[in-house]
Amino acid sequence: MTVQSGHPQRRGRSLFFIVCLLMLGFIGIRLAFVSPYVASYDIANFTLAVGQYDLANLQPHFPGYPFFILLATGLARLGLDPVRALGMLSTLGLASGVIPLYLVFKRYSFDTVRLLGAFTVVSTASLVTLAATGMSDGLALGVLCWFMWSVEQARYNRFRLLPYLLFGLLMATRLSYAPFGIILLFLLWQVRRDPWQWVSEIAVLLLAQLAWLLPVAFSVGGPASFAQLSLSFVSGHFSVWGGTAQTDDASLLERLGLTLKQIFWHGFGLATWLGLASVLFLCAQRIRPLPLWWSVTGTGYFLWVWFAQNIDKPRHTLPLILLLVILLVRRLSVRWLVPFLCLQLIIGSMALYRQAHTEPxxxxxxxxxxxxxxxxxxxxxxxxxxxxxxxxxxxxxxxxxxxxxxxxxxxxxxxxxxxxxxxxxxxxxxxxxxxxxxxxxxxxxxxxxxxxxxxxxxxx
Incomplete structure (x- = not known):
């Protein structure tokens, strides 16, 4: 009886490790097809920053992205071309998100179905393709996944200070993800009756931000110079050519339509009908809503994108794609999960190859x-x-x-x-x-x- 009962467990463990090997293979393909092109103005700024960090000269632009540039500079010193170092770091950052997502999803050890669910999230074609460039989005999405896991741990009084530290790391990677700090208010509300715990968590939150803000500030001459530079950037961001709701000629309703287009057409579908149709596999079962704290946070980020971001760039909606895919896959069975994953892998792999071999x-x-x-x-x-x-x-x-x-x-x-x-x-x-x-x-x-x-x- 003991031997017989062990067979299913061994088979489940073997299947789990086979899936892990397949995942590593696909991640290797992504690294091989990182874009070698300085395809945009922002990528040019990041590429120059790897060689010489100079915030005053927009290398990179405000707020400096110190965590992203620091890690990319380390890869570049190993002999990698700067733009490839940026793209590989971003790709690896996104891929790392499979670990915290699996830890959030899993119900028992060697849970292959939940591992597939976590891998599906970080294999969504738009996330994979945009991460394989010299932008910080892939790394930021990976850090966001770790942040989400830490929040879920903190809710049950495990690693209570970790979310505040990871939020500092997230801001050092991509400041536009700041609305995700809304969820920290829910954590602080949990300890509102314990003044010492509340003060300690606020202190860690502030110190985590200062840990990256102060070095960047002193790189441009000190806090006063940094403040002046930030005001100059913000005024430029909301200027005539800023691309936000304040300066956009389009009505708020038109911006809403464009935002939804970026989420579903460029986000889920990667501008292909096959990719968009693959979402039907995820909608085949009843969807359980996200918890209140994540729903409020996601709504806050959606409003941020709608009103304050340059919505012409689909990458600003990537965190919303991440949240929506998590919402759709976390309770799905294999028969609905696998078709979506396969279609996204096919679309993403083809797009990666084309992006890596077609000059912008x-x-x-x-x-x-x-x-x-x-x-x-x-x-x-x-x-x-x-x-x-x-x-x-x-x-x-x-x-x-x-x-x-x-x-x-x-x-x-x-x-x-x-x-x-x-x-x-x-x-x-x-x-x-x-x-x-x-x-x-x-x-x-x-x-x-x-x-x-x-x-x-x-x-x-």
Whole structure:
């Protein structure tokens, strides 16, 4: 009887380790297909920061992302190209999320079904694809998973201080995830009648933030200089070209529609009908809502994205995708879980390969700019650092406002990018220009940069 009862346990343990090996194989594929391209302005800033951290020179931009840059710099010193070091770190960060998610999901030891559920969350095609770039999103999502696990532990008075420490780490990785701090208010409410515990948790919360804020502040000359830099960045973020609800010409209802599109079309579907249809497998069973504290926190982040983020960039909705996939998979059986996982793995793997082997449109344009004569001046929006990395002979001038455009001297050969032209025309600046170059790339990866154009104009 003892031998017979041990067989199912051994089989379950063997299946568990087989799934672990398959997971490691897929993670290895993701690392092999990390994007080698400086595909956006933000990636250019991060790449430069790996070589020389200079917050005042936007290497990277505020608030500095010290945890992300510190780890990436360590990988780069091992001989990796900076942009690949960033992408590999982000990919590994997202993959690490499978551990805390499994610990949250599991009901017993070697729970293969819950392991598949945790792996499904970190295998959602949009999360995997956007993590395989030089952005901090993948690492931030991984830290967010660990933070969620720590909160669940703290609710039952285990590791009570850990959520506050991990929240500091999360802010040092990606400050835009700040609304997830709402859930810490629920933890503080639990200990409101114990003043010493309440004070100790508040103290750890503050110290965890100071642990990354102070080194970054002193890197730019001290707290006063850092405060001035932060005010300058915030005023720029909410300026005419900031892309938030405060400055967007679209109505709040239109922004809501775009937010939902980014969540479901670019998030769940990765801009494919097959990916979107795969969600049907998750909706086949009755869904149990998330606990109140996570529902309130998720709603807070949704409002943050809707009102205060540049919603043209799908990566700002990634934490919402993470929460929604957790909501959908945490109670599913294998027969519904496996089809969704397989479809997401197929879509994600194909997208990773394409992203790693297709040069973004902006970089194609940057190479074309290198053929312009030295007498030319090219005015850009956010493409200037990508252009400068190609070492063009022409003069590259970034424009961040209408007033700067009007103040800049114009040479005989004047070029401007399509993004800049669109923004100037939207600001009622009259410009007659002739298109010189046009390049396109896959809109699933950088939708706002999927088309790159260069125009020529003249000034008398």
């Amino acid at each position: 449109a902006t970089l194609q344009l940057a190479e074309a700019v290198t053929d312009l004569p030295a007498s030319a001046t090219v005015f850009t929006d956010e493409e200037d650092r990508q252009f400068l990395m190609k070492r063009p002979a022409a003069t590259i001038v970034p424009i961040g406002s209408v007033s700067k455009w009007r103040a800049e001297p114009k040479s005989r050969e004047v070029y401007l990018t399509g993004r800049l032209l669109d923004r100037l025309q939207a600001a009622n600046v009259s410009i007659e220009a002739t298109e010189v170059f046009r390049f396109t790339s896959d809109p699933r990866f950088e939708p706002e940069d999927a088309e790159a154009r260069l125009y020529k104009t003249s000034f008398n």
